[in-house]
Amino acid sequence: MPVDALFQIAEPGQAESKEACKGRAVGIDLGTTNSLVAVVKAGQPTCLRDASGALLPSVVNYAVDGSVAVGRRAREAAVSAPRDTIASVKRFMGRGPADAEATRKLTPYRFAESGGNDAVVRFLVAGGTRTVTPMEVSAEILRVLRVRAEAALGGELDGVVITVPAYFDDGQRQATRDAGRLAGMEVMRLLNEPTAAALAYGLDKRAAGTFAVFDLGGGTFDISILKLEGGVFEVKSTGGDSALGGDDFDRAVAAHLLRCMGLPEDAGGDARLARGVLDAARAAREELTQAEEATVTVELSPGKSWSGPLARAEVEALVRPVLERCAGPVKRALRDAGLEPAQLSGVILVGGATRMPIVRRFVADLFGREPLGDIDPDEVVALGAAIQADLLAGGGRDDVVLMDVVPLSLGLEMMGGVTEKLIYRNTTVPCGAVQTFTTYADNQTGFDLHVVQGEREMVADCRSLARFKLGGIPPMTAGMARLQVRFTVDADGILSVSAREERTGKEASIRVKPSYGLGDDEVERMIRDSFEHADDDLGARLLAVERVEADRILNATRAALAASADLLQPGEREAIEAGMAALDTARAGTDHLAVRAAVAALDEASKEFARRRMNVALGESVRGQALDTVEKKVTGK
Amino acid sequence: MICWSCQKAAGEGVLCAACGAVQPPDSKADYFQVFGIPEVYALDEAGLEQRYKELTKLLHPDRFARADPRARRASLERSVQLNEAWRTLKDPIRRAEYMLLLAGIDIGEMAGTGRQPADHVTLPVPPVLLMEVMELREALAAAHAAKDVHETEALIAKVQSRLKTVVEDVAKGFAASPPELSFVAARLVGVRYYRRFLDEARLLWEQEGAGPGKDHSHAG
Numbered sequence: 001m002p003v004d005a006l007f008q009i010a011e012p013g014q015a016e017s018k019e020a021c022k023g024r025a026v027g028i029d030l031g032t033t034n035s036l037v038a039v040v041k042a043g044q045p046t047c048l049r050d051a052s053g054a055l056l057p058s059v060v061n062y063a064v065d066g067s068v069a070v071g072r073r074a075r076e077a078a079v080s081a082p083r084d085t086i087a088s089v090k091r092f093m094g095r096g097p098a099d100a101e102a103t104r105k106l107t108p109y110r111f112a113e114s115g116g117n118d119a120v121v122r123f124l125v126a127g128g129t130r131t132v133t134p135m136e137v138s139a140e141i142l143r144v145l146r147v148r149a150e151a152a153l154g155g156e157l158d159g160v161v162i163t164v165p166a167y168f169d170d171g172q173r174q175a176t177r178d179a180g181r182l183a184g185m186e187v188m189r190l191l192n193e194p195t196a197a198a199l200a201y202g203l204d205k206r207a208a209g210t211f212a213v214f215d216l217g218g219g220t221f222d223i224s225i226l227k228l229e230g231g232v233f234e235v236k237s238t239g240g241d242s243a244l245g246g247d248d249f250d251r252a253v254a255a256h257l258l259r260c261m262g263l264p265e266d267a268g269g270d271a272r273l274a275r276g277v278l279d280a281a282r283a284a285r286e287e288l289t290q291a292e293e294a295t296v297t298v299e300l301s302p303g304k305s306w307s308g309p310l311a312r313a314e315v316e317a318l319v320r321p322v323l324e325r326c327a328g329p330v331k332r333a334l335r336d337a338g339l340e341p342a343q344l345s346g347v348i349l350v351g352g353a354t355r356m357p358i359v360r361r362f363v364a365d366l367f368g369r370e371p372l373g374d375i376d377p378d379e380v381v382a383l384g385a386a387i388q389a390d391l392l393a394g395g396g397r398d399d400v401v402l403m404d405v406v407p408l409s410l411g412l413e414m415m416g417g418v419t420e421k422l423i424y425r426n427t428t429v430p431c432g433a434v435q436t437f438t439t440y441a442d443n444q445t446g447f448d449l450h451v452v453q454g455e456r457e458m459v460a461d462c463r464s465l466a467r468f469k470l471g472g473i474p475p476m477t478a479g480m481a482r483l484q485v486r487f488t489v490d491a492d493g494i495l496s497v498s499a500r501e502e503r504t505g506k507e508a509s510i511r512v513k514p515s516y517g518l519g520d521d522e523v524e525r526m527i528r529d530s531f532e533h534a535d536d537d538l539g540a541r542l543l544a545v546e547r548v549e550a551d552r553i554l555n556a557t558r559a560a561l562a563a564s565a566d567l568l569q570p571g572e573r574e575a576i577e578a579g580m581a582a583l584d585t586a587r588a589g590t591d592h593l594a595v596r597a598a599v600a601a602l603d604e605a606s607k608e609f610a611r612r613r614m615n616v617a618l619g620e621s622v623r624g625q626a627l628d629t630v631e632k633k634v635t636g637k
Numbered sequence: 638m639i640c641w642s643c644q645k646a647a648g649e650g651v652l653c654a655a656c657g658a659v660q661p662p663d664s665k666a667d668y669f670q671v672f673g674i675p676e677v678y679a680l681d682e683a684g685l686e687q688r689y690k691e692l693t694k695l696l697h698p699d700r701f702a703r704a705d706p707r708a709r710r711a712s713l714e715r716s717v718q719l720n721e722a723w724r725t726l727k728d729p730i731r732r733a734e735y736m737l738l739l740a741g742i743d744i745g746e747m748a749g750t751g752r753q754p755a756d757h758v759t760l761p762v763p764p765v766l767l768m769e770v771m772e773l774r775e776a777l778a779a780a781h782a783a784k785d786v787h788e789t790e791a792l793i794a795k796v797q798s799r800l801k802t803v804v805e806d807v808a809k810g811f812a813a814s815p816p817e818l819s820f821v822a823a824r825l826v827g828v829r830y831y832r833r834f835l836d837e838a839r840l841l842w843e844q845e846g847a848g849p850g851k852d853h854s855h856a857g
Contacts, residue, residue, distance in 0.1 A: 159703075188702050232690050328843055335839065392702035401690075401697045427724065430698060432717040488717060491698040 024153045025188065025393035027161045027196070027385025028145055030138060030176065031058055032090040032218030032245060033352060036379060037145040038386035039153065045200065045383040045390075048152045055378060056148075058218075060140045061085040062125035062132065070144045079299075082108035082275035084125045088247055089141075091219045092121045092134040093179070094171035108271035135175050139182035146183055159188040161389040163381050165220040166192035167240030167329075167407050169453050170465050170495050177492070188392045190492040193217070194224035195235055195404055196384030197350040200375055202228045209345025210236070212333075214363050214371065215381075216326065217351040219245040223330050225337040225344075231399040237336035237426045238407050239329035246285075246353035249319040253281035253310075256318050257296060261306050273300065285319075288312040289355050316358045323362050330366055336426050347371040352378050403428050406489055413450035413459045415440075422487045425455065432488040436502070439483075443475035447483050451497055470499050546595035550587045553599055554580060557606055560613060567612045579605040638663075641707050651695055651715060659696060661711040667739060668722035678736060678811035682727065689723045730800070730828055733807045733821060742822050762826055770830040777838055786845045793838045796831050803828060 026039045026048075034055040038047045047054040052072060061074035062084050069077060078085035086109065097111065097120075112122035112131040122131040142162075149157055164176050173190055180187035194213035201207050208228050215222040222240040226233055254277040255265045267274040280298045287294040288310070297307045334341065349371045353359055363371045375383065391400060405428055411421040412435070422433040437447065447470045454462030473481050482502040489495050557580060561573065579602035586598035640647035640658055648654030662671075669676045672688055694700075696719060701712040725731045734744060773792060780788035803824050810821035 189699070230690070232693070234690075332843060388699075392699055394703060398700070399694070401694045402699060403693060403697070428720045430713050430716045431720050431724075433721075488713070490713060491716075 024149075024155055024157050025159045025161070025389035026149045026153075026157060027163070027191075027382055027387070027389045028142065029163050029193070029196075029382035029385060030090065030141065030179070031381075032088050032220065032247065034058055034218075034378065035141050035145060036382035037149045038379070038382040039149065040386050040390035045386040047379050047382055048148055050148055054382075056141065056144060057087075058089065058141050059085060059087045060089070060137050062130060064127035064129065066126065066130075068140055070140050078275050078279070079272070082271040083110050084127060085275075086123055086125065086132075086137045088219050089134050089137040091243065091247070093138065094169070094173070094175035095121055095134070097121055108274045135179045135182055138176070138179035142179060142183035142185060146185060157185065159186045159389065159393060161189045161191050161385045161392065162187055163191050163193045163196050163385045164493075165215070165217070165240060165242055166194050166222040166224050166235075166238040166404075167220065167242045168493075169242070169408055169463055170410075170493075171463065172242065173492060173494050177494070189388060190494070191385055191388050191402075192222070192224065192235070192238070192404055192407075192493070193381045194222050194238065194348075194350065195226065195233065195402060196382075196388065197348055197375075197380045198224070198226045198228065198233055198384070199387050199402065200380045200384035201348055201372070202233060207346070210337075210339065210343065211346050211348055212330075212341075212344050212367060213348045213350060214326075214330070214354065215240075215350035216353040216359060217245050218353070219243070219247045221245055221326055221329065223326070223333045225333050225339060232401055232403065234403045235405045235428075236339070237333045238405055239333040239336070240407075241325060241329060244322070244325055246282075246351070248322045249285055249315075249353065249356075250278050250281040252318045252322055253285055253315055254278050256314070257281060257298065257308075257310075260308055261298070261300070273298075284310050285315055285356070288315050289357065312357075319356075319358065323359060326362070327366060341367045341369070344369070348380075349373045350377050350380055404491070404493065405429060406431065406493060408453045408463075409455055410451070410453050410465075410487055410489070410495055411462075412485065413452060417459045419452055419454070419457060419459050419462055422485075423489060427489075429489050429493055430491050432486060434484060434486050437483045437485065438479045439473075439476065439481040440478055442478050444478065444481065445473045445475060446471035447473075447499070449485065449497075449499065451495070465495065466497070468497065468499065470501075473501050474504055476503070543590060543592040543595065546592045546599065547587055550583055550595055550599055553602055554583060554587075557602065560606070560609070564609075564613050564616075567616065568609060572609055575605045576602070576609065641711070642705070651692065659701065659708050659711045659715065662715045662718045666718075668725050668735060671718055671722040672726070676736065676739070678732065678816075679808065680726070680732075685723075685726060689719070689727075692719055729804045729807065730825065733811070734825055734828075736811070737818060737822055737825070740818055742818060744822055744825050762830075763823075766827045766830065770827075770834060773834055774837075777834070777841065781841045781845070784845060786842065789838060789842045789845060793835060793842065796834055796838070800828065800831050800835075803831075 024039075026037050027045075029036045029038075035058045036047050036054050036056065038045050040046075050056075056071045057075045059071065059074040059078060061069040061077040061081060063069070063077070063081070064084070074085055075087070078087060110124040110128070112124045120133050122133055123137070124131055146157060146160075160180060162176055162180050164173055168176070176190060177187050194215045197213050197215065198211060201211070208230075210225065210227045213222070213224045213226065215224075220240065220242050221244040222238065224238040225236040227236055228234075254274075257277050257280065258265050258267060263273075267277060276298050280296050284294045284296050291312070293309060293311045295307060296310050297305055299305045344367065347363060347367045347369060349360070349363065354363070354371075354373070354377050360371060360373075388402065405426045406423055407425060409421045409425045410423040411419045414420045420435070422435055423431055439447075447468075449468035449470065450459065451465045451468070452459050452462040453465050456462050470483065473483075480503060483499055484502050485497065485499045487495060487497055557576060561568075561576065565573075579598070583595070583598040583602050586594040589595070638647045638649075638660065639645070640653040640656060640660065642658035643653060643656035645653070645655040647658075647660050650660075652659055667676070672685065672692075674680065674685070674688075693716070696712055696715045698709065698712050698716060701709045704712075725735050737744060773796065777789065777792055780792065806824045807821050810817040810824065
């Protein structure tokens with residue numbers, strides 16, 4: 001298959017063979033707030049860092065000039081260009097415009113008007129000149145991590161494991177996998193974040209027993225109950241809320257700050273102010289993890305700012321109602337696992353928000369025990385993902401296996417808008433189910449199938465995943481045609497659906513229209529574009545670098561000619577000036593290699609002249625020493 | 638069976654006897670055959686779990702992430718079959734329903750397995766049972782309206798004890814010689830109503846007991 005369909009209709013497991021492993025498989029935690037990449041080196045999982053550490057802020061800035069910045073630089077740009085800077089993009093993954101609408105309050109983003117039945121959120125960025133989907137934004141983050149990993153490991157990556165919240169539905173998983181593909185990665189597996197954390201604890205700390213993983217990230221909350229025994233990591237149950245996290249704490253605090261300033265809670269639609277208040281809220285919340293009181297400063301307009309004190313107790317009062325939304329999913333997950341809190345061996349904390357003392361107290365109260373926190377809650381998921389990547393790439397350890405579950409039930413719409421569940425939540429993956437349907441009208445030649453995910457009885461309350469049309473059935477009396485629908489959920493938790501008419505045995509045609517996410521054509525176009533743009537982007541960057549170099553050497557040479565004309569040999573000026581003219585011409589073109597060659601030619605033509613200048617300037621004592629470095633200084637290289 | 642990989646006789650195991658390649662599942666195998674155990678109701682649950690985990694370690698798709706596409710497909714299909722077999726056999730009620738289905742008695746509970754023997758018998762639901770469930774539902778609705786968590790819990794406990802009795806009766810029915818399948822079937826007919834009741838009751842209980850958690854969109 002050239003490109004996986006958002007819903008694979010082909011039989012699963014037939015994708016092209018993966019290349020033999022060369023030992024460069026990494027795990028990526030694609031987080032709401034921060035993203036990380038980790039790898040197993042000499043049996044130990046380690047996070048890969050750059051100069052500013054392991055955490056890459058999951059922020060992408062699209063500047064008006066077409067450039068894209070990711071991470072800290074993007075976060076800094078958010079202050080001046082809030083509409084062009086996408087933070088917390090994970091909240092929009094696999095979500096439709098209607099879902100985006102719900103989070104629109106106090107988001108600084110502009111959304112492109114969706115034309116017709118467009119089911120994908122599109123951000124309007126780069127000063128309104130460009131639209132990007134959440135998958136493309138995530139792919140920018142993944143590309144930076146890919147570059148970091150390739151630099152650290154000295155070559156192209158063989159495969160990645162990307163983590164997703166356990167409670168991500170099918171559309172959100174599809175979107176994550178698409179983002180990986182857009183970033184040019186082979187996504188070996190999507191791994192649930194709590195399971196990744198348990199893997200990091202289980203293998204590192206040699207834990208055994210039944211554990212609860214309480215994962216409160218920037219934008220999602222997951223609870224998983226796992227049994228660890230003899231190398232088997234068995235997820236008993238999982239639950240959560242894919243729209244609950246530290247972001248919501250920040251929103252609650254930001255709304256309070258705005259009230260203190262006497263401003264409306266949506267910041268009156270002022271994107272800059274909204275971004276500023278949210279950033280101030282986050283900073284204050286982080287500071288108050290340690291401190292009892294903080295001073296908050298928010299810039300209202302250039303040169304005018306608001307400042308006020310904020311106590312930890314105030315923040316705790318604001319976040320408590322949000323935090324309490326975690327209690328329901330925890331109770332349900334325990335019940336689904338058939339356990340009482342006292343039967344657990346431990347509670348593992350994951351996610352930056354679990355650093356807050358109030359969260360730790362809340363978890364301790366909920367489970368009746370102090371939670372474990374010996375692995376950095378920011379890094380533990382990436383470390384677990386690296387272990388899984390290593391396992392998948394054949395890094396030994398054939399005694400370890402992960403058994404994960406479907407987070408939300410999967411079913412079909414029946415007559416009257418009622419859901420018929422084929423696969424129940426917390427069923428171990430991979431799993432499958434088959435259901436047979438018959439025609440209800442004479443000479444009916446097709447079926448309309450609507451695939452949904454969720455726990456509710458009525459289809460309208462569940463998430464719509466896909467609509468199928470199965471046509472080409474020969475006319476028969478009602479009830480004669482028998483349609484066998486097969487659901488298969490693979491180890492990534494992604495659903496494939498196939499359908500076949502039994503009685504005729506004929507190949508019936510199937511058409512899939514994903515309700516959320518992108519159509520196949522669009523994914524292909526985006527992959528093509530990203531490759532093309534990748535070339536464009538790279539070419540443009542290299543050209544820019546060479547042009548800077550050209551300007552330096554031209555200026556330096558001009559200055560040298562003016563200052564030391566007396567040191568020129570006969571004919572030397574002409575040769576140097578010819579080199580300068582050639583470089584000027586190359587610089588005006590778009591071929592970075594031509595610029596580089598012209599720089600080298602001018603360098604060569606002026607080399608002797610530069611040496612003489614240096615000798616005169618420095619005198620005999622240093623002659624012959626560190627010539628290269630000094631020379632570079634003189635020529636401005 | 639001829640192995641897809643080495644073209645030699647693969648034998649009966651999950652892996653080829655000659656080359657060790659994972660073999661596609663036999664779609665006609667029943668769930669007892671999947672585990673290689675005799676079709677007996679009173680099975681050793683701990684032993685079954687151990688066997689399940691051993692087979693999972695052999696067959697899980699993670700083992701074949703970079704293998705030949707045919708091996709990956711065989712691993713996926715076999716894992717799907719194994720997980721379904723485990724889910725069915727580990728639960729005393731599902732196991733009983735499945736054994737009745739193998740005997741040609743369909744009590745309408747095996748949806749999703751695609752198993753519908755040609756000569757299956759579908760049992761009617763006794764009116765007494767329907768009356769009882771209706772009364773239970775009314776009591777539940779009243780308890781919820783009154784926000785009476787204790788009453789909801791009492792109703793849940795009542796239905797759970799009904800289910801426990803059903804499990805005991807079913808075990809007795811299968812233990813009899815010859816097994817009293819029609820007795821077992823009659824006891825199982827009501828289970829789906831009890832289960833549905835429990836699903837609803839627990840949902841309401843969560844809403845009553847979970848405080849502000851009740852209104853989030855994913856309430857199950």
